[in-house]
Amino acid sequence: MTGEPLRLTVNGEMRPVAAAPETSLLTVLRNDLGLTGAKYGCGLGECGACAVLVDGRVVRSCTIPVARVAGRSVVTLEGLAREGRPHPVQRAFAEAQAAQCGYCLNGMIVATVALLARDPAPSEVAIRAALARHLCRCGTHVEILAAVRLAVRLTAEAGGTIVRETAS
Known part of the structure; x- marks a missing residue:
């Protein structure tokens, strides 16, 4: 990727990401940010294993390009727990x-x-x-x-x- 990194708000924290804009959100979450709660299942958005919340709505992170969530709130499974207590x-x-x-x-x-x-x-x-x-x-x-x-x-x-x- 060239240019400025994308800025994502993931689990309430601003995270710069140096990934190509068309890279799937799932790939960035798992490989770049180390958040493995969303799973790679089918890669087609059919099974739901990769579901995350974007602005409070369920999305299939395997099919959404990371550039589409820049500036939006992404919440993963890891972001649900607070202060060591599960959601x-x-x-x-x-x-x-x-x-x-x-x-x-x-x-x-x-x-x-x-x-x-x-x-x-x-x-x-x-x-x-x-x-x-x-x-x-x-x-x-x-x-x-x-x-x-x-x-x-x-x-x-x-x-x-x-x-x-x-x-x-």
């Missing part, structure tokens, strides 16, 4: 034992955070719709749905705080 959604997924291999869960956690930011008391239909494009090959669907329901309760108990835009 209520992360806690819910752990308590509900929603993981089998765990590969899909990071994207599902991010999608759940976005869902609860939009709708703190989603219906079963809304929960299923929010996770519909996130693929789980291990078959932990029942536990994942239980985790989202638990996340609704834990988030309410935590005062409804879903996404924190600034670092601690």
